[in-house]
Amino acid sequence: PEPQLEADSTKKTLVILGTGWGSVSLLKRLDTENYNVIVISPRNYFLFTPLLPSCTTGTIEHRSIMEPIRTILRQKKASVRFYEAEASSIDPDRKVVRLIDTSEIRGDITETEVPYDMLVVGVGAENATFGIPGVREHSCFLKEIGDAQRIRKRIMDCVETAAFKDQSAQEIDRLMHMVVVGGGPTGVEFAGELQDFFEEDIKKLVPEISDRFRVTLIEALPNVLPMFSKQLIEYTESTFKEEKINIHTKTMVKKVTDKTVEAEVTGPDGKKEKVVFPYGLLVWATGNAVRGVVKDLMARIPAQANSRRGLAVNEYLVVQGTRDIWAVGDCAVAGYAPTAQVATQEGTFLARLFNNMAKTEHLESKISELSSTLNLQPGNSAAISHEIEAHERQLRRIKDVKPFHYSHQGSLAYIGSEKAVADVTWFNGNVAAAGSLTFLFWRSAYLSMCFSTRNRLLVINDWLKSKVFGRDLSRE
Ligand code: FAD
Ligand code: NAD
Known part of the structure; x- marks a missing residue:
């Protein structure tokens, strides 16, 4: 399909932070046609971390375990925007992400904001040093x-x-x-x-x-x-x-x-x-250890006051105390170890959830459209009712999303x-x-x-x- 350059105002904007295990597994299975998808990460590639120790000695060359995010995004049905930048803060009240270009080469604009309707935080974690000197x-x-x-x-x-x-x-x-x-x-x-x-x-x-x-x-x-x-x-x-x-x-x-x-x-x-x-x-x-951007977000959400190790999420990976923010991987506290295995399954779960949410909205609007035609076309009422029932059955089936299970x-x-x-x-x-x-x-x-x-x-x-x-x- 032709790349779509401007955001489609009929669709919600889904912003995904990070290009690691959690975010990329979400992207892999997400039907990008349903949303205006924007990916923000300081790293324009996915890194296969399990083989990283082998790169320290040259058993494996580093580029063999990197996959450019642009290649991954090109395979999606609808185009996805990518900004190579760090999210420096998230404002859950105004629903915007502030981003900074931290790379070596910078243009006139190095800092800006991206508004979101839905946000997925998959920024991983940083190295713990426990403040040990040196x-x-x-x-x-x-x-x-x-x-x-x-x-x-x-x-x-x-x-x-x-x-x-x-x-x-x-x-x-x-x-x-x-x-x-x-x-x-x-x-x-x-x-x-x-x-x-x-x-x-x-x-x-x-x-x-x-x-x-x-x-x-x-x-x-x-x-x-x-x-x-x-x-x-x-x-x-x-x-x-x-x-x-x-x-x-x-x-x-x-x-x-x-x-x-x-x-x-x-x-x-x-x-x-x-x-x-x-x-x-x-x-x-x-x-x-918890990244700065995550700590900052936690400080803005009263429900996160007792969380120490990252963003506390519910069984649908929604960040507790928010409505439109989800978290995956090492920055999320869902009761599991911070591993690639967990991050992948969480990303896959969110893809299914978001695909379902889009389908649900589509079916609901179809049902209300059909219901309004019901009165206008009494001769057709049996066929229309039949169609409405079929849609309602489908809706019940997909609305019943089970919570995340690792x-x-x-x-x-x-x-x-x-x-x-x-x-x-x-x-x-x-x-x-x-x-x-x-x-x-x-x-x-x-x-x-x-x-x-x-x-x-x-x-x-x-x-x-x-x-x-x-x-x-x-x-x-
Ligand atoms: P990451 O994969 O770390 O991705 C985070 C992403 O967010 C990155 O793209 C990063 O650039 C981006 N980011 C960072 N800051 C910002 C910001 N401010 N704004 C936007 N984006 C940002 N797990 C296993 O299950 N099996 C293994 O064998 C295994 N081996 C490992 C080996 C090593 C050497 C290491 C370090 C880890 C290993 N792990 C393994 C753990 C696994 O890598 C992590 O659990 C996994 O990477 C977590 O995925 P994630 O998506 O949360 O974070
Ligand atoms: P980790 O948290 O698993 O282990 C860190 C270790 O450092 C702990 O055993 C801790 O006791 C020790 N430690 C902390 N402070 C210390 C100090 N001052 N002096 C001496 N020791 C100290 O960290 P990791 O190995 O980086 O792994 C991070 C996550 O990534 C884990 O969830 C792990 O399962 C996952 N991972 C998995 C694999 C794999 O499956 N093969 C490989 C790498 C990482």
Whole structure:
């Protein structure tokens, strides 16, 4: 169809914030013909986060897990507007979103407003630092493509600096010490990828310093991967021991400097002791915090006063205390973990809900139109009544939308050395699996979840390329 340039005044304006798991799965299934759809996000692509840890070492090249939003939108039946910008605030009374162009190149207009009739907030979360001093200044996070690129660059910078002429033994030890804080799946998967990189490539290509390479994973709780079953936690910890990844549990980081991590360890007798870890690379993966735009919106809605972790939503994902705002994914508090799996199902649910709402409105106006013709055409009354009844039956069927229900398919994590752990739901039961076969399952599951055939082929190509030729050690 011809792209429609001006908004259609007969349709409601649906504004969607974000191009992540929640928003994109909504867009994928939304019938865009029913609304004037506007998407706003500072990122003009979708990112397949489960394979992001593999980009930090070059097992996968970053563009293989990105899908341009423009390509996604072109496949929609009716045109959708996209603005590459950050939503800086939302005014639920005036029903407008304020947006700012935060990219490098800016035009005369860098800030403006977009009015909405319906709004979906899918802005995700930011990195939690708990206000620990030095974290923002000195560590790398692992959430966005830029983070993975920074880590990849820094690993090689540490290695090349350690190999620098006349470097002292103590400095080599520091530079070759890679510290990961947070033993959730992000920290664990990254530590595994890092160890693979070292074993399979760095060791061979930079042998003179290879015996000094160390990976340390620091976790405040008594064990890593708390969301997995006990046997899989034990399997992960013993695999890490074999891979020579040092795990420090019950160790809470309190301060970070440019070269050290200072932590407090709780001993078996409950006594607390201070430890210092000198590092070359520090990756901070301690979970999610609420984004500024979400905090600001929460402060404007009295019903959100007691919510701490994000926008509290009801069973239809409506933001509590509002009428026309919905939230999906990591910025929504619906009682589920902040995962891609949850965000996808929430986005899909909203697409169905919005498609239904449009159909309902259409049927209701048809029924009232037919009812008014009923009096004008008495000769036709039987046929018209019959048609009205059919519409009413259809209306009852689609109006009966069930609340959102999350169906957990399981948890999967890569732990290095071509091994993975999986807690999956199988015929209503739980199956825990670990090892090399699980790794093949992990690869095939993620491959099938990739956004497009193009992504899938690129990822397969990257896996083959790094297996055959090794990872690329050039520091871009
Ligand atoms: P996101 O996918 O983070 O998307 C948020 C979007 O909002 C982005 O496009 C962002 O640019 C945009 N945005 C940000 N600020 C603004 C603003 N002010 N205005 C407008 N737009 C904005 N989950 C799993 O289930 N399985 C996994 O294997 C898995 N692996 C992961 C690996 C890593 C390394 C990470 C970091 C996460 C992983 N997750 C995994 C979690 C998963 O990625 C998140 O739960 C998921 O991305 C949440 O989706 P979302 O749509 O809420 O947010
Ligand atoms: P997380 O919240 O799951 O884990 C963070 C860990 O950091 C916690 O175990 C916490 O105890 C620890 N921590 C916090 N402060 C600390 C401190 N000062 N010192 C030491 N340790 C500290 O975070 P994540 O791993 O980034 O995951 C975020 C979300 O994304 C989760 O919902 C997770 O399930 C999901 N995710 C899933 C996968 C997967 O399924 N494979 C992969 C990555 C992320």
